[in-house]
Amino acid sequence: MAEIILLENAAATQAFGVKLGRTLPENTVILLKGDLGAGKTTLTQGIGLGLGITEAIASPTFTLVNEYHSGRIPLYHLDLYRLEPAQVDSLYPETYWEGEECDPGLTVIEWSERLPYLPESYYQIELRHTQNDQRQAVISAVNVKQPLFVL
Ligand SMILES: Nc1ncnc2c1ncn2[C@@H]1O[C@H](COP(=O)(O)OP(=O)(O)O)[C@@H](O)[C@H]1O
Ligand SMILES: [Mg+2]
Structure with missing residues (x-):
């Protein structure tokens, strides 16, 4: 079951992210979908910000993965845009969500x-452009114990 929220501008997209960063527990995976410019990096x-990370968060389009350790819990930010599924495989994305080699x-x-395979549990957020250049966030939760209460 998906929930849809309207994000009227970039500030609303960021504010939604702040709520997620403040509330989500460790060992959480968020899969972001949406076209270029949909607002995934925003x-x-x-x-x-919600995690309290002090560094600027840049798009990891060229580095593929950025890790931030200055917040409440670590943030692992991956961008698979430039990769084919086979190349994603060799990035071992599960390293980040399995939490054995990384801090959760x-x-x-x-x-x-x-992604050629999915985590066992995750939130998916798909960002869609609306006709008036706002965004819709279509949110679903797969195998997670609690729904997103920040909505
Ligand atoms: N809810 C929104 N309504 C209108 N513009 C938005 C919204 N959210 C983000 N934006 C703008 O759209 C662009 C999104 O860029 P970015 O976050 O880099 O997208 P992506 O990472 O999905 O390619 C930015 O210019 C941002 O200011
Ligand atoms: Mg991006």
């Missing part, structure tokens, strides 16, 4: 459509 920047944190994945 949302992630809000998540970083919040894993946010832009262009999660490119």
Whole structure:
């Protein structure tokens, strides 16, 4: 079952991210979907603010993964835009959500459509452009114990 919220402007997208960053527990994965410019990085920047991360959150389009350790829990920010599924495989994205080799944190994945396999449990947020250049966030939760109470 999906829930839909309207994000009227970039500030609303960021504010939604702040709520997520303040409230989500460690070992959470957020899969972000949506076209270029849909607001995935904007949302992630809000998540970083909500976690209390002090560094600027840049798009990891070239680095593929950025790790931030200055917040409440670690943030692992992946962007799979430039990758084919086979290349994603060799990035071992599960390293971030399995939490065995990394400190358990919040894993946010832009262009999660490119994942060749999915985590056991995750939130999915799809950002869609509306006709008047606002955004809709279509949110679903797969195998997570609690729904997103921040909505
Ligand atoms: N809810 C919104 N309504 C209108 N514009 C938005 C909204 N959210 C983000 N934006 C704008 O859209 C662009 C999104 O860019 P970005 O976050 O880098 O997208 P993506 O990472 O999905 O490619 C930014 O210019 C941002 O200011
Ligand atoms: Mg982006």
